[in-house]
Amino acid sequence: MTRAVQIEQHGGPELLKIVDVNVGEPGPGEIRIRHHAVGLNFIDVYQRTGLYAMPMPLQLGMEGAGVVEAVGAGVTHLKPGDRAAYASQPPGSYCEVRVMPAKCVCKLPDAIDFETGAAMMLKGLTAQYLLKKTQPQGGLKEGDFVLFHAAAGGVGLIACQWARAMGLQLIGTAGSDAKCALAKEMGAAHVINYATEDFKARVMEITGGRGVKVVYDSVGKDTWDKSMDCLQPFGLMASFGASSGPPAPFAPGVLGPKGSLYVTRQTLFTHIATRESTQAMADDLFATVASGQVKIRIDQRYPLEQVQQAHRDLEARKTTGCTVLTL
Numbered sequence: 001m002t003r004a005v006q007i008e009q010h011g012g013p014e015l016l017k018i019v020d021v022n023v024g025e026p027g028p029g030e031i032r033i034r035h036h037a038v039g040l041n042f043i044d045v046y047q048r049t050g051l052y053a054m055p056m057p058l059q060l061g062m063e064g065a066g067v068v069e070a071v072g073a074g075v076t077h078l079k080p081g082d083r084a085a086y087a088s089q090p091p092g093s094y095c096e097v098r099v100m101p102a103k104c105v106c107k108l109p110d111a112i113d114f115e116t117g118a119a120m121m122l123k124g125l126t127a128q129y130l131l132k133k134t135q136p137q138g139g140l141k142e143g144d145f146v147l148f149h150a151a152a153g154g155v156g157l158i159a160c161q162w163a164r165a166m167g168l169q170l171i172g173t174a175g176s177d178a179k180c181a182l183a184k185e186m187g188a189a190h191v192i193n194y195a196t197e198d199f200k201a202r203v204m205e206i207t208g209g210r211g212v213k214v215v216y217d218s219v220g221k222d223t224w225d226k227s228m229d230c231l232q233p234f235g236l237m238a239s240f241g242a243s244s245g246p247p248a249p250f251a252p253g254v255l256g257p258k259g260s261l262y263v264t265r266q267t268l269f270t271h272i273a274t275r276e277s278t279q280a281m282a283d284d285l286f287a288t289v290a291s292g293q294v295k296i297r298i299d300q301r302y303p304l305e306q307v308q309q310a311h312r313d314l315e316a317r318k319t320t321g322c323t324v325l326t327l
């Protein structure tokens with residue numbers, strides 16, 4: 001048996017309940033992992049509220065780190081006793097121990113502790129594929145401007161540092177002056193408080209009227225329209241979240257007059273669809289963290305029993321950087 005966080009229906013944080021569930025033996029292609037820490041992500045909120053409809057009952061959580069206890073037939077990259085971390089479907093990481101597919105679980109380098117591993121896999125692999133693989137026509141070069149919304153959040157602070165390491169000029173937005181200062185300290189070249197400033201006007205000022213090559217937009221409804229107006233001709237609008245709600249539907253015809261823009265909606269789960277792609281991205285992330293170019297800030301820790309409060313704080317924009325649930 002293990003303690004796990006479960007919901008019986010979609011709704012508010014009060015529906016998150018700790019229950020006892022059975023944990024079996026891993027089947028073919030699966031492992032059993034005992035968590036030392038669990039990562040909290042905004043996708044957990046979408047799955048709880050029903051923005052992403054899920055079958056019930058649902059055990060939440062997409063990220064964790066711990067020790068492999070058992071491996072099923074056909075699993076060759078992990079063995080019992082290995083330290084490991086993952087971002088993976090299906091949900092279910094908010095627990096002490098679980099059986100899960102092995103494909104997305106990676107050996108954790110000795111230099112990276114469990115909490116850091118639990119905090120960084122989903123958010124770090126996302127920053128990796130956004131900055132390295134979600135690029136405009138012609139790619140990104142040193143000195144290029146990109147706009148990154150919610151820059152003081154979990155994905156955001158990793159992206160600020162990684163963009164700086166790549167020589168990019170990341171313009172980060174955030175909802176308070178304190179969050180802006182944090183994003184700047186962590187590598188954003190410029191910051192904009194989008195609660196008090198017109199971010200489109202500021203982007204044009206910063207870029208000398210040229211605009212940016214890419215907007216990385218995880219905020220959605222509140223930023224979508226203005227974000228498109230921040231792009232250079234042929235620029236890329238990269239949507240990857242909806243923390244303020246999904247953007248309104250739009251007609252492709254609007255993209256022409258705005259400068260023959262490109263639009264994409266990306267999800268990590270396409271990028272980590274295979275063992276090989278997951279490991280290649282994880283190796284890049286591990287090397288970047290080990291080199292010190294990207295530091296994983298864990299700004300909040302909650303015991304698993306306080307998972308309701310953790311969700312409330314994330315939704316209320318009270319958090320910065322990464323958040324872990326401790327066991």
Ligand SMILES: NC(=O)c1ccc[n+]([C@@H]2O[C@H](COP(=O)([O-])OP(=O)(O)OC[C@H]3O[C@@H](n4cnc5c(N)ncnc54)[C@H](OP(=O)(O)O)[C@@H]3O)[C@@H](O)[C@H]2O)c1
Nearest residue numbers: 041042150153154155174175218240241242244267268317
């Ligand atoms: N598609 C993918 O592959 C993928 C993978 C990982 C994450 N994501 C997305 O990336 C985003 C960041 O994820 P995260 O886990 O690191 O979360 P986070 O950035 O730590 O938290 C979300 C942030 O969004 C901002 N925000 C703006 N409007 C908001 C609103 N109405 N309600 C709540 N927050 C609002 C807040 O920052 P300010 O106060 O500074 O505005 C808040 O702190 C999320 O949208 C998530 O869904 C997508």
